[in-house]
Amino acid sequence: QVxxxxxxxxxxxxxxxxxxxxxxxxFTFGDYYMSWIRQAPGKGLExxxxxxxxxxxxxxxxxxxxxxxxxxxxAKNLLFLQMNSLRAEDTALYYCAREVVPEGYSNSNYFDYxxxxxxVTVSS
Amino acid sequence: xxxxxxxxxxSVSPGQTASITCSGxxxxxxxxxxxxxxxxxxxxxxxYLDSKxxxxxxxxxxxxxxxxxxxxxxxxxxxxxxxxxxxxxWDSSSVVFGGGTNLTVL
Numbered sequence: 001q002v003x004x005x006x007x008x009x010x011x012x013x014x015x016x017x018x019x020x021x022x023x024x025x026x027f028t029f030g031d032y033y034m035s036w037i038r039q040a041p042g043k044g045l046e047x048x049x050x051x052x053x054x055x056x057x058x059x060x061x062x063x064x065x066x067x068x069x070x071x072x073x074x075a076k077n078l079l080f081l082q083m084n085s086l087r088a089e090d091t092a093l094y095y096c097a098r099e100v101v102p103e104g105y106s107n108s109n110y111f112d113y114x115x116x117x118x119x120v121t122v123s124s
Numbered sequence: 125x126x127x128x129x130x131x132x133x134x135s136v137s138p139g140q141t142a143s144i145t146c147s148g149x150x151x152x153x154x155x156x157x158x159x160x161x162x163x164x165x166x167x168x169x170x171x172y173l174d175s176k177x178x179x180x181x182x183x184x185x186x187x188x189x190x191x192x193x194x195x196x197x198x199x200x201x202x203x204x205x206x207x208x209x210x211x212x213x214w215d216s217s218s219v220v221f222g223g224g225t226n227l228t229v230l
Contacts, residue, residue, distance in 0.1 A: 035219065045159070045167065045210050047219035059217050062125070095166065102173065108155035109214050110172040117166065 002026040002113045004096050009118030016086050020118055022079040022096030030054070030074035033099035035111065036081045038092035038120075046092075049081065050099060063089075088124040093117040126215035128222035135228045142198040144225045146211030149192060154213045156194035158187060161208045161224075170209075171196060203229050 008020040020036070035050040049060045049070040058070050069082040079096050097111040128148040136142035146156060158171040169178050171187035174194065184199045194213075198205055206229045211222040 037219075037221075044208075044224040045161070045212075045221045047212075047221060050219065061218065097167075100172075105155060105173060107214050108173065109219065110155075110157035110169060110212065111159070111167070112169050112172070112178065114166040114168075 002098065004098065004113055004115035006094065006096050006115045006118035009094065009120045011121045011123060012086055014087055014122055014124045016122075017082070017084045018086065018120060020081040020083065020094055020096075020120070022115060024077045024079065024096075024098075027098070029072075029077040033101050033109070034072060034079045035097050035099045036070060036079075036094055037097055037111070037114075038090075038094045039117075040089070040092040043092075048094070051079070083120070086120075086122045088122050091120060091122045093119050126213075126218070126220050128211055128213060128220055130209075130211060130222040130225045132223070133226045133228065135230060136198075136201045138203060138229055139200055142201045142205070142227055142229075144196045144198075144209050144211075144227065146194040146196070146222045147192055148194075148213065148220075148222075151192050151194055151213060152190045154189075154215065156187065156189045157212045158185075158194075158196045159210045159212065160205075161210065162206075167210070198227075201227075201229055205229060 003025045005023045036048040051070045067085045071080045095117045098113040159167040161167045174189040175187045
C-alpha cells in the first residue's frame with residue numbers, strides 16, 4: 001500500500017535551517033510529481049512546492065521562493081525540502097503528498113496520498 | 125494571485141444534504157478537487173477532477189463545477205462526515221487551496 005513518511009521537523013530559531021525528508025513506498029516513486037503542503041496552527045492548507053518526476057521542474061509559493069529548495073532521489077524513493085532563513089510564519093505541520101497530473105486534463109492536478117506530517121516550529 | 129473562497133462554516137442535520145461551495149474566477153474552466161481533514165489525521169481526497177470519487181469514498185460524496193463555483197455535496201450526511209473540507213485547483217503553474225469550510229453535523 002502507498003505510504004509517505006515525513007521526518008526532520010523540529011524546533012529551530014528564526015534564521016535557522018531544517019531539512020525535511022519524505023520516504024515513499026508502495027508505488028513507483030519516479031512516476032509521480034510530489035509536493036510539500038503545510039498547515040499552520042489554526043490555519044488552512046497551503047501548498048509550498050512541487051517537483052516533477054525527473055526533477056526538471058520545480059515551483060514554489062511566493063513566500064518561500066529563494067529560501068526553500070525541493071529535491072528528490074528517485075533511486076532511494078525520497079523527497080526533500082531544504083528550508084533556510086526560517087521565519088516564525090513558517091511554523092506549520094508539513095505534509096508530503098503524491099501529486100497526480102492526469103493525462104488528457106490540461107492544467108490540472110490533485111493529491112491522492114498524504115503523509116502524517118512533520119511539525120516545524122520556528123521560534124522568534 | 126488566484127484565490128478560492130469557501131464559507132468558513134456550514135451546518136447540517138444528520139441525514140440531510142450538505143453543500144459546500146468554492147468560488148474563484150472562471151473556476152468552471154479549471155478542475156477542482158476536494159479534501160476532508162479531521163483533527164489529528166491527514167487530509168483525504170474525496171473528489172477529484174470536479175466530480176470523480178476515489179475508490180473507498182462513499183457514494184454520498186459528489187461534486188460539480190460550473191461558472192465560477194465548484195460545489196461539494198454530501199447526501200445523507202453522517203456524524204462521521206464532520207470535518208474541515210478544502211477545495212483545490214491549479215492556476216498559472218501554482219496549486220491553490222481554498223480557505224477551508226468547517227462542516228458541523230448537529
